Amino acid sequence: MPTAKLTASLLEKTTCPKDKAKIDLIDTEVHGLVAEIRRQGTGTYYLRYTDHRGKRRYHRLGRIGSMSLGDARKAAQKANGRIAMGHDPREEKATQRATPTVSAFIDESFMPYLKSYKRDWYTDWSLIKNHIRPPIGDLHMDEVRRQHLVDLFTRHQVGHKPGSTNRVIVLVRHLFNCAVKWEVPGVTKNPSKGIPLVANENQRQRFLTVEEAQRLMAAVEQSDSPMLKYIVAMLLLTGARRNEVLHARWQDIDFNSRQWLIPKTKSARTRYIPLSDAALRLIEQVPRVEGCEYIFANPKTGKPFVQIWYPWDTARKRAGLDDLRIHDLRHSYASFLVNAGRSLYEVQHLLGHARPVTTQRYAHLAQETLFEASNQAAAAMGDCVMPAMGRGVHLIRNQPAG
DSSP: OOEEOOOHHHHHHOOOOTTOSEEEEEESSSTTEEEEEETTSOEEEEEEEEOTTSOEEEEEEEEBTTBOHHHHHHHHHHHHHHHHTTOOHHHHHHHHHHOOBHHHHIIIIIHHHHHHHOTTHHHHHHHIIIIIHHHHTTSBGGGOOHHHHHHHHHHHHTTSOHHHHHHHHHHHHHHHHHHHHTTOTTOOSOTTTTOOOOOOTTOOOOOOOHHHHHHHHHHHHTOSSTTHHHHHHHHHHHOOOHHHHHTOBGGGEETTTTEEEESSOTTSOOEEEEOOHHHHHHHHHSOOOTTOOBTTOOTTTSSOOSOOHHHHHHHHHHTTOTTOOTTHHHHHHHHHHHHTTOOHHHHHHHHTOSSHHHHGGGHHHHHHHHHHHHHHHHHHHGGGGSTTTTTOOOOOOOOOOO
């Protein structure tokens, strides 16, 4: 294999012998740079190197004519530097070819995964289809930078509430966390890491009072949807999520151990909800649909309700609770727990929160309960401590030593 200091004129006048398919010229200026001249007159720059297994490899740099000799030397030097640091150009190129676009990863891996454990996966799909895929779907996974995502989230804030934007941020985080965990080619870190959620100072904290809960139950009793009263009562008595109740099955209720199995939760984990006496009595009162596995099934279809918005909206307005959301029943369950003196640890596990920070929204309720407990303690002690305090404040002056 001839060696020479490659020049433009040398490459131009060198031809491949007719009895050979190609001829290689090795540059004496840059280690490993090879110019391959083929019989047809075309040529390619390669970098010849030895990989970490001791095998000789060739890394294609570019076509002679399309790439100048100067650029070929720069590319070869850059590749040599990366090889010295332990990188393999051929493996990196193979990784680049194997790295999917964001859309391909969503279609082939991420959405099938979401569908495997989330009943309300279509909500995530709507966010992906309308807000995530349009701006970054055509990018390869390793091309997505932090600024791409900052721009995506910033644009989404226009015309959307902070809570809606935060759902998009959390979903994008989840998408790239999965890609890193599954070792998707080219994805070694999450570009959304460190991007904070949008501050939501106006986040609603809606809790039912006992009187409001009574008004709501009176309203659902009058509903044209005969199953609504059982669904709302179950939500209030267990703090379960709407879809968990709508998809509850008879086989998941263990009347002996007084537990309700939730096979697939929001955090992709199986959990058990302990059932109170009232919850058990409620379940026993629910009319069974013959041959139907679901407890709160739509009587017309024998399947879970797709939505209960219209009868719910009618009932809440009848009760004078126009601002009440179905999810507020879960918050109300938690508030009743805290006001009954239960700890945030207990609330976390009863609600199935994966992270304690999620339960901290009820911390102010716990503080109010502690104030009430303190007042009860003071009332129990009564006047026995008052004589020492009841005559005003007395200043004790330092007495001179003597």
